[in-house]
Amino acid sequence: xxxxxFKDELVAEMTNLRAFAISLSGSASVADDxxxxxxxxxxxxFDKFQPGTSMRAWLFTILRNIYFSNxxxxxxxxxxxxxxxxxxxxxxxxxxxxxxLQDFRRALTHLPLEQRExxxxxxxxGLSYEEAAxxxxxxxxxxxxxxxxxxxxxAELLSLDPSAGSRDEPKLADAGAQ
Amino acid sequence: xxxxxxxxxxxxxxxxxxxNAPGDAGLDAKAMxxxxxxxxxxxxxxxxxxxxxxxxxxxxxxxxxxEAAPQGGANASS
Numbered sequence: 001x002x003x004x005x006f007k008d009e010l011v012a013e014m015t016n017l018r019a020f021a022i023s024l025s026g027s028a029s030v031a032d033d034x035x036x037x038x039x040x041x042x043x044x045x046f047d048k049f050q051p052g053t054s055m056r057a058w059l060f061t062i063l064r065n066i067y068f069s070n071x072x073x074x075x076x077x078x079x080x081x082x083x084x085x086x087x088x089x090x091x092x093x094x095x096x097x098x099x100x101l102q103d104f105r106r107a108l109t110h111l112p113l114e115q116r117e118x119x120x121x122x123x124x125x126g127l128s129y130e131e132a133a134x135x136x137x138x139x140x141x142x143x144x145x146x147x148x149x150x151x152x153x154x155a156e157l158l159s160l161d162p163s164a165g166s167r168d169e170p171k172l173a174d175a176g177a178q
Numbered sequence: 179x180x181x182x183x184x185x186x187x188x189x190x191x192x193x194x195x196x197x198n199a200p201g202d203a204g205l206d207a208k209a210m211x212x213x214x215x216x217x218x219x220x221x222x223x224x225x226x227x228x229x230x231x232x233x234x235x236x237x238x239x240x241x242x243x244x245e246a247a248p249q250g251g252a253n254a255s256s
Binding site: 011104 | 208221222
């Protein structure tokens, strides 16, 4: 039976775990199944968690392993680029960013999985490069490289890339039609 | 899923990569900033979303009934 503190830490990371799962799978329903399985697996393996290390990174690792294992079993990676995020909220205070949240999410689904997860882990979830590398079981340099390529690709998809010239039509129009 | 082959060539350039700082990959500062903001907005929006009820129920079950009622939900599931 895990100590109460373990449970508290676990519960505190639930929303982050779910945010990661949705970002990874691109589907809230797939994500919720992943979160549930990860939660149960974490619970029954509580003794494998090393106190003092990042609970978030540990949970992300568990969830990611389940996801990739499911993918290998043949469950298709869901890339429902339009129906995914049930609630569409405005970008909070992000008017000056010029990137619409929904456009961004659609673009995100066009990234290769390995780039998407690296970007989410490092750029949004608050994990360090080192923790992200550990979650993805690659070298730190590989994470950095993936993040870099992810951003370049997003800039391209969102027409933020100055080197792509001043094309008026968003690239998503080309890449996005599935 | 591993396509790490391509990374070695680029690895050398990456020491200065900071996801929240402009400059790498030839992107200009505005683009970097816009992406960073949108990325955080995307993620924070998800984190702020309320947890579905199933998780509240699951969390309540964990620990609570583990010993008393051997429902096993926590351990039996693969």
